[in-house]
Amino acid sequence: MEQEELIMSEEKNGLGSIRIADDVVRIIAGMAAAEVPGVVGMSSGVVGGIAEKLGRKNLSKGVKVEVGEKEAAVDIFIVVEYGSSIPEVAAKIQDAVKGAVEKMTGLTVVEINVNVQGVAFANELNEEDNRVK
Numbered sequence: 001m002e003q004e005e006l007i008m009s010e011e012k013n014g015l016g017s018i019r020i021a022d023d024v025v026r027i028i029a030g031m032a033a034a035e036v037p038g039v040v041g042m043s044s045g046v047v048g049g050i051a052e053k054l055g056r057k058n059l060s061k062g063v064k065v066e067v068g069e070k071e072a073a074v075d076i077f078i079v080v081e082y083g084s085s086i087p088e089v090a091a092k093i094q095d096a097v098k099g100a101v102e103k104m105t106g107l108t109v110v111e112i113n114v115n116v117q118g119v120a121f122a123n124e125l126n127e128e129d130n131r132v133k
Contacts (some may be wrong), residue, residue, distance in 0.1 A: 016078045020105050026060035029074050032100035038084030043077040044115035073111040079118040090114040
């Protein structure tokens with residue numbers, strides 16, 4: 001049963017089968033969203049949740065996927081930079097995620113919901129950068 005939850009998509013060809021885990025789709029979507037200007041973090045999806053800055057270890061945070069045999073739907077929860085046009089950022093995320101997921105997995109992305117959970121101000125971003133590392 002656990003294996004069924006991990007397998008997102010399975011394709012059979014003459015040489016065997018190809019399996020793609022849900023986490024792979026989450027990471028692809030998270031990486032695509034991270035490249036969009038105006039996105040400063042991902043949120044857990046809970047309104048009061050703590051947003052985290054994008055980084056390699058948390059690329060799937062704030063990304064939920066629902067997949068079928070040939071189609072996928074993606075929900076992304078983000079924090080945008082103050083001054084960015086939210087509709088433009090959201091549209092660019094939808095384009096980037098759709099292109100990346102379809103190109104890398106072969107699935108058809110039928111829906112991408114972008115949920116803006118907060119706005120980060122410049123002084124908040126600078127404070128985090130100045131912390132001891």
